Amino acid sequence: MNIIILGAGQVGSTVAESLVGEANDITVVDLDSAKLKLLQDRLDLRTLVGSASHPSILEQAGIADADMLLAVTQSDEVNMVACKLAASLYNTPTKIARIRSADFLAHPEIFTAENFCVDFSICPEQILTDYIGKLIDFPEALQVLEFAGGRVSMVAVRAFEGGALVGQPLSFLNTHMPNIEVRVAAIFRQDRSIMPHGDTVVVAGDEMFFVAATENIRTILKELRRMDRPAKRVMIMGGGNIGRRLALALEQQYQVKLVEYNKKTCERLAAELTHTLVLNGDCTDEKLLQSEHVGDVDVFCALTNDDENNIMSSLLAKSGGARKVIALINRSAYVDLLQGGKIDIALSPAHVTIGTLLAHVRRGDVAAVHSLRRGTAEALELVAHGDRQSSKVVGRRIDEIDLPQDAIIAAIVRNGEVIMGHHERMIESEDHVILFVLNKQIIRKVEKLFQIGIGFF
Amino acid sequence: MSRSLTVIHVLGLMLIIFSFSYILPLITSIIYQDGELENFSWAMLATFLSGTLMWAATRRFKGELSIRDGYLLVVMMWTAIPAFATLPLMLTLPELSFTDAYFETMSGLTTSGGTVLIGLDNLQQSLNLWRHLLEWIGGMGIIVLVVAIMPLLGIGGRQLFKAETPGPMKDATLTPRITETARNLWLVYLGITVLCLIALKIAGMTWFDAVCHAFSVMGLGGFSTHDASIAYFNSPVIELVMIVFMLIAVVNFATHFLALREKNFRPYFRDIEGRTSILMLLGSCAAIALFLWWQETYNNFWTALRFATFNLVSVATSSGFASTDYAQWPIFAPLLMLFLACIVSSSGSTGGGIKMIRTMVLFKQSGREFTKILHPAAIAPMKLGNAVIPNNIVFSVLAYIFLYFMTIVVLTFAMLISGLDFLTAFSAVVASVNNVGPGLGQVGPASNYSGLTDFQTWLCTFGMLVGRLEIVTLLIIFTPKFWRR
Numbered sequence: 001m002n003i004i005i006l007g008a009g010q011v012g013s014t015v016a017e018s019l020v021g022e023a024n025d026i027t028v029v030d031l032d033s034a035k036l037k038l039l040q041d042r043l044d045l046r047t048l049v050g051s052a053s054h055p056s057i058l059e060q061a062g063i064a065d066a067d068m069l070l071a072v073t074q075s076d077e078v079n080m081v082a083c084k085l086a087a088s089l090y091n092t093p094t095k096i097a098r099i100r101s102a103d104f105l106a107h108p109e110i111f112t113a114e115n116f117c118v119d120f121s122i123c124p125e126q127i128l129t130d131y132i133g134k135l136i137d138f139p140e141a142l143q144v145l146e147f148a149g150g151r152v153s154m155v156a157v158r159a160f161e162g163g164a165l166v167g168q169p170l171s172f173l174n175t176h177m178p179n180i181e182v183r184v185a186a187i188f189r190q191d192r193s194i195m196p197h198g199d200t201v202v203v204a205g206d207e208m209f210f211v212a213a214t215e216n217i218r219t220i221l222k223e224l225r226r227m228d229r230p231a232k233r234v235m236i237m238g239g240g241n242i243g244r245r246l247a248l249a250l251e252q253q254y255q256v257k258l259v260e261y262n263k264k265t266c267e268r269l270a271a272e273l274t275h276t277l278v279l280n281g282d283c284t285d286e287k288l289l290q291s292e293h294v295g296d297v298d299v300f301c302a303l304t305n306d307d308e309n310n311i312m313s314s315l316l317a318k319s320g321g322a323r324k325v326i327a328l329i330n331r332s333a334y335v336d337l338l339q340g341g342k343i344d345i346a347l348s349p350a351h352v353t354i355g356t357l358l359a360h361v362r363r364g365d366v367a368a369v370h371s372l373r374r375g376t377a378e379a380l381e382l383v384a385h386g387d388r389q390s391s392k393v394v395g396r397r398i399d400e401i402d403l404p405q406d407a408i409i410a411a412i413v414r415n416g417e418v419i420m421g422h423h424e425r426m427i428e429s430e431d432h433v434i435l436f437v438l439n440k441q442i443i444r445k446v447e448k449l450f451q452i453g454i455g456f457f
Numbered sequence: 458m459s460r461s462l463t464v465i466h467v468l469g470l471m472l473i474i475f476s477f478s479y480i481l482p483l484i485t486s487i488i489y490q491d492g493e494l495e496n497f498s499w500a501m502l503a504t505f506l507s508g509t510l511m512w513a514a515t516r517r518f519k520g521e522l523s524i525r526d527g528y529l530l531v532v533m534m535w536t537a538i539p540a541f542a543t544l545p546l547m548l549t550l551p552e553l554s555f556t557d558a559y560f561e562t563m564s565g566l567t568t569s570g571g572t573v574l575i576g577l578d579n580l581q582q583s584l585n586l587w588r589h590l591l592e593w594i595g596g597m598g599i600i601v602l603v604v605a606i607m608p609l610l611g612i613g614g615r616q617l618f619k620a621e622t623p624g625p626m627k628d629a630t631l632t633p634r635i636t637e638t639a640r641n642l643w644l645v646y647l648g649i650t651v652l653c654l655i656a657l658k659i660a661g662m663t664w665f666d667a668v669c670h671a672f673s674v675m676g677l678g679g680f681s682t683h684d685a686s687i688a689y690f691n692s693p694v695i696e697l698v699m700i701v702f703m704l705i706a707v708v709n710f711a712t713h714f715l716a717l718r719e720k721n722f723r724p725y726f727r728d729i730e731g732r733t734s735i736l737m738l739l740g741s742c743a744a745i746a747l748f749l750w751w752q753e754t755y756n757n758f759w760t761a762l763r764f765a766t767f768n769l770v771s772v773a774t775s776s777g778f779a780s781t782d783y784a785q786w787p788i789f790a791p792l793l794m795l796f797l798a799c800i801v802s803s804s805g806s807t808g809g810g811i812k813m814i815r816t817m818v819l820f821k822q823s824g825r826e827f828t829k830i831l832h833p834a835a836i837a838p839m840k841l842g843n844a845v846i847p848n849n850i851v852f853s854v855l856a857y858i859f860l861y862f863m864t865i866v867v868l869t870f871a872m873l874i875s876g877l878d879f880l881t882a883f884s885a886v887v888a889s890v891n892n893v894g895p896g897l898g899q900v901g902p903a904s905n906y907s908g909l910t911d912f913q914t915w916l917c918t919f920g921m922l923v924g925r926l927e928i929v930t931l932l933i934i935f936t937p938k939f940w941r942r
Contacts, residue, residue, distance in 0.1 A: 177472040259834075266836040288834055312877040 001025070001363060006052035006082055007073030008035040010123050010330065011098060014350030015070060015357055018375075020045055022443075024361065027061045030073075036289065040227045052082040055089055062091045064206060068361065072098040072122075080104075080116045087117030096120045100241070112126060120360060124353040129245040132326060132351050135345060136250065136299045139220050139231045139324050142207065142345055145370045146214065147381045148413040148432045153214040154185065154370070154379055157224060161204040165222055170197040181420045182212040185410040185436040188373065193406070193438045200457040209372075211410040213418040222433045231298035235259070235322070236391065237283035237313050238304030239269045242328070243351075250255050251275040257292055259283050261304075283313040287319070295321030302327045307334055335374055351375050362447055367432060379410075380435045384427055386452040393433070393449055404445050408440040462518040464530045465511050471534055471603055472508030472541065476501050481590055482545070486583035489665075493549060493583040500544035507541070525939060532934050534599060535922060539563045545587055556911045558920075565591030565923035566599075568807055570679020570777035570894030573907040577684050582665060585682050595925070596676025596807035597646045597710070605639035642770050645714045650675045652701040652815035660694045674702045677807045678803075679777025679894035683893040687767070687780040687901065689847070696767040696780055707734055707774040709805035729842040730803050730814045730904055735811075738773055741797055742766040745790050765790075773797035775809040777894025788880045791897055795884060798891045809892030809924050815854045816840055822851055834866055860928045868920050875913050885909075889920030 001024045005012050008030035016026050016039060026045040029052050030036050036047035050057035052073050063069065064085050069086045071079035077096035086092040099105055099121040099201035103224040111118040114171040136355050143156035143369035147454040184196045188207040194200065202208070208396060210221055234250055236243045239260030247269070249259050260266045263280050270278040281288040286431070292301065302310035307329050314327040319342075326345045329335050340348040355369040361367065365383040373381055388395030392402065398409050398421055419425060427433060433450070439441055479501035488931040524529065542565070543558035558574040564571045565588050569726075569784060571729045572588075574580065588870065594602060600895035634636045654671035660662060666682055673680045683689035705713070708731035715724035746758065746765035764781050771778040772794040784789050800816040802808025821839055828837045839846040865886055872882035877899070884896030885906070900909070906917060923931050933939055 263836070267838060270836045270838045271840065274840075274843075277828070277832060278836045279832060286684045290833075292832065363466050 001067045002062070002065055003027070003070060003361070004029065004058070004061050005066060006030075006069070006071045006079070007098075008032065008039055009074060009413060010349070011255060011353065012070075013039055014354060015072065016045060018041060018350075018354050018358065019361060020321040022361070027059050027066075029057060048083050051078075053085065055077045056087055057326065058082065058085060058090070061106045063092060066090075066092055067338075068092070068094040068096070068225040070357070076101050076104055080110075083118045084116050084212055087113070094119055096122060096357065098122055098124065100125060101234045101400070122353075124153050124349065125241045125245055127353045128242055128328075128347075129249055132242075132246055132301060132303075132347070133249050133328060134300075136254070137236060138217065138221060139299060141314055143372070144217075145379060147368055147379075147411075147434050148366050148418075151413055151416060152211065152418055152434055153217050154410070154434075154436075155210045155217055155220065155221065156211075157208055157210065158370075159202050159204055159208060163204075165202045165208075167201065169199045169201050170196055170310075173316050177220065177223055180212065180216045181418070182210055182216065183410055183420045185209045185211050185408055187379070193377070196410075209436065211420070211436075216223055216388060231324075233257075234293065234299045234301065235292070235297045235317070237300075237302040237310070239265050239278070240303065240305055243301075243303045244272070245302065246267060247273055247276045257297075259288065259292075259375075263412055274327050284309055286316050287315055289313070291322055297322045300325040305330075308427050309332055311338065311343070318342050318344075324376060332374065348374060365450070366447070376440060378437045378440060380437060380443070380446065382433050382435060382447070382450045383448060384431045384433055385429055387429060390452045391429075391450075393427050394429050394431075396427060397423065398425050398427065401427070401449070403449070406442060407446050408436045409440075410434045410436050458519055460614075461529070462515045463522065464526050464533060466515040466519055466817075467510030467522065467530055468533055468537065469508045469515065471599070473512065474508075474536070474603055475538055475541070475599070476505035476508060478546075478590060478594060479504070479587075482583040482587040484782060484800045485586045485665075487580040489584055491581040492927070493545065496545050496548040497583060497587075500549060500683060502543045502895035528930055528933050528939070531926065534932055535566070537568050538599060542566070542587075542591055545584060549584060550617075551582065554911070556914050557907070558653060560906065560914045560918045561588065562591060562893065563921050565589075565678065565680065567921040568592050568596050568676045568678040568775070568809065568923045569889060569892040570673065570886065571896075571906050571921075572680065572894075573905060573909075573914070575684065575905070575907055577682055578689075581844035582680075584666075586669060588680050589669040589678070589682075590649050592676040592678030592680055593650065594676075595673035596678065596706075597643055599886070601639045601642060604636060605643045641714050642710050645710055645717060645819070646675065647703060649713065652794045653698070656702070657695065659859065660691055660698045662690070662695060666782075670699070671702075671870070672880050673705050673778075674699050674776065675890075677703065677774050677776045677808065677809075678708050679771070679775075681778060687771075693763055693779075696763065699778065700767060700770050703770050703774045703776055704735060707738070707802050707806050707808050708732075709719060710807075711802040711805050712803075728803075730812075730817065733817060734801050734803050735798070735812045738770060741773065741793065742769050744916045745769050745793065748790060748942060749786060754786055769797070772893055772895075773801045773803055775891050775893045777888070778901035779895060782901065782903040784897050784903060795887050795891075795893065795896070798893045799887065801805060809890075811858060815857065818846060818851055818854045819858060824853075857927070857929065861890070862931065863927055864920070864923055868916055871916055875910060875916075877909075877913065885917055886920055887911075888936050889917040892924050934938070 003019060003024050003026050005016055005026060005028045006012050008028050016028055020026055020043045028039055028045060029048045029050060033049045033400045040047050063086055071082040073079055076099050082106055083097050086095050095118055100123050105412050110116055111121060138144055141155045144340060145154045168299050173182055186209045187194045187196050210220060232255060234254045234256045236247055236258045239258055243258060247256050250256050251273055259279045259281055261282055266278050266280045267350060291365045294317050300317040301412040302314045304310055310327040311330060314325040318325045324344045326347060327343050327347060329346050332348060335346045335348045351371040351374060355371050358369040359366045367383055368381040370379040384394050386394050411421050412419040433447060437446055471773055479497050480806035483497050486497055521770055539559055539562040542562040545822045546558045561572055604706050625716060645937060650671050653674055654667050657667040669682050712724050712728040712731055716722060742765055746762040749755055749761040750758045760890050766782045768783045775798050799810045802810050802812055804812045804814050828835050868886040869883050881898030881900055884898060888894060900906055
């Protein structure tokens with residue numbers, strides 16, 4: 001696919017990186033030539049220096065032949081104008097804009113084809129905030145992902161010594177909870193994937209991915225681990241875009257404390273937030289953490305834009321007694337280094353947010369993409385179309401489908417009903433199929449399966 | 458000196474405008490043939506000529522008013538107009554001293570409602586109407602009225618407006634032009650008054666009583682045309698109508714205006730101050746009713762509720778009507794009512810006291826102090842609803858509260874020195890400064906202020922003025938700094 005990315009900031013460059021890896025032709029436009037140089041040194045793409053909202057620059061970037069425009073600059077206005085230009089001057093098929101301001105998002109009619117022509121708007125900060133919010137709702141989970149408009153959830157949990165499942169085969173799940181349909185889609189043992197079968201025995205330290213209807217998730221987690229008391233106290237480090245949104249989302253339900261270094265920002269935050277206690281201070285100041293009782297904190301989120309600060313303050317909090325610590329870490333090298341160590345969850349913003357974009361780039365009817373285990377695996381929600389003739393999946397039993405190894409059909413959502421992906425199930429047209437792909441190399445193959453053949457027309 | 462002359466120039470103009478308010482009692486006098494036509498004509502002529510004289514004599518000094526002039530003008534006007542308003546009273550009732558007459562008109566204009574007159578039922582209709590009209594004009598404010606009908610004050614108008622309007626935050630204007638704001642406020646005020654008048658008539662008052670009581674209810678004044686106040690009617694329907702309109706008048710009129718402009722009730726939900734006032738009032742009514750029932754003051758809960766609600770709303774909103782002698786209740790109840798009168802009115806309403814918004818600011822400030830002690834690093838701005846109150850307003854509220862309490866303390870001591878008992882002294886001062894009207898003891902709802910000595914009457918008059926002008930506006934002209942250039 002021919003894709004133009006406007007803006008080479010954090011979002012732009014991580015998107016570029018993922019998309020280049022999937023064999024797309026990428027052109028990145030930004031005002032800052034230094035940033036572009038850095039990108040070009042690393043990745044196989046074209047760059048162009050200039051203002052993203054000027055027609056001449058878009059023309060030079062090759063918008064006339066582009067299949068997709070991704071406007072992800074810092075400015076909502078520039079992104080919207082770029083989409084409008086692409087639509088009115090060049091008729092670009094897909095236009096995606098990053099819109100951060102809630103004011104714009106409150107009026108979806110301004111994005112229609114008559115107005116700003118934004119086909120999809122994304123807000124990475126909001127995606128990340130929702131993601132962290134779910135981790136706080138389920139304090140035992142390492143990852144919580146939603147499919148089919150929130151009907152199905154996939155939860156990653158680490159099996160701990162003394163937990164209900166350790167030492168038991170997976171079939172134990174069905175005997176233990178006969179009323180609840182749940183499926184283990186994958187198990188990672190010492191960073192290597194194991195195909196789960198009924199007789200697979202769970203070992204302490206295993207990372208397990210459960211799939212179940214969303215309303216059952218809480219019951220399942222309760223059964224599997226001695227359910228810790230639900231989270232109540234949340235401490236957030238950094239009052240930037242993410243910290244602010246998270247505090248806003250959480251403050252009604254949780255006791256939230258937010259620490260921010262900049263006093264002016266603190267005052268602005270304190271004016272906006274109602275129940276959050278806003279503290280002015282350094283997030284690596286152990287005295288401050290102690291005097292604010294970091295030991296009683298259920299979830300500690302380090303969300304400043306400085307990786308090192310986030311790591312250090314998370315470590316301080318963990319050693320101070322915080323129950324669960326989440327650190328936002330941009331550098332992927334750090335993420336690999338820290339995950340599963342003292343820091344419970346090392347979040348890479350790029351991996352969390354990329355899925356939303358990928359869903360639009362992929363072939364076939366992809367409803368959702370979630371990046372798993374730092375981009376090595378992926379969970380996909382694909383919509384099956386056609387009939388037995390035109391499609392390779394519709395009208396077949398799951399065990400009849402020519403799925404590559406390392407790909408598992410975890411669940412099917414049909415007309416709002418959740419069906420677990422057992423062997424004998426049939427797939428029908430318009431089913432949402434939730435797949436678990438353990439190896440990125442085979443994603444293309446899986447997508448091809450779900451594309452309808454020529455015979456359909 | 459020329460500065461004072463500029464102020465006198467404008468003051469003259471205001472007297473000219475004020476003289477037209479005699480028209481209403483003149484008409485009343487013609488309708489009822491109560492023989493006051495002549496006295497009112499003289500009073501009107503005297504006010505008009507004095508105003509014209511002041512205006513003409515200082516014409517050379519016509520100029521733009523500065524902030525200081527504004528304060529001076531407001532104070533001079535609020536002392537001069539009650540003086541001129543005494544004319545009809547003095548002419549008709551020769552035995553009435555100037556002290557008492559001035560107290561009566563001041564009580565009217567500051568919407569207090571304490572009276573020194575006895576035999577109100579037999580007072581000439583036009584005089585009674587005059588008293589109530591003063592309360593109605595004083596409720597929204599003389600300056601606001603002048604600004605509304607004459608845009609001639611120019612930029613100074615906004616300053617004057619601020620000096621007269623109660624409440625700590627006066628910069629929020631409803632319309633781009635101050636004249637427009639003032640006019641709208643008066644129109645809303647007039648509109649609701651007409652509604653109140655009709656409701657009172659339907660509830661069973663005579664037209665004359667309905668007009669008078671509509672004036673005093675909307676101004677949260679408290680004058681009545683009967684010595685027995687509202688007990689004269691002994692009608693739960695009339696009491697209910699009055700309660701409803703007192704509750705309307707205790708809310709900021711800007712909120713009423715916004716609700717009318719937006720044509721929905723959302724502004725009332727946004728007005729956190731008004732909401733708190735109303736909730737606090739209704740909660741206290743229920744509590745007092747239960748208390749009176751429990752104390753067996755009334756042996757029926759519904760009777761207790763009826764009397765508690767009317768008298769509490771009346772006193773707490775700083776009106777001062779009475780439907781029974783609540784001074785006979787266990788002392789807790791009337792004292793709580795007086796306490797509520799100190800705090801419950803909204804800024805921008807026609808009520809008195811320190812205003813709900815200041816109470817809320819102080820309450821939140823105490824909470825902030827606790828937060829600061831527990832979390833030294835915390836940044837906790839003062840917030841009311843979603844709005845942040847800047848620190849300088851918090852400080853000015855603190856200073857205001859100090860002045861407020863000092864005023865009450867000093868005046869109470871002065872009253873005690875003059876020989877009154879404590880309850881009478883204290884309640885008279887609280888009732889005056891909060892513009893309630895009746896106090897307790899000798900000045901309770903069953904009697905009135907006629908028993909006080911001249912000195913005590915003057916203290917109360919001063920208390921009412923200082924309370925109506927929210928202390929700072931009045932006291933500022935007594936500071937040396939004010940007169941220094």
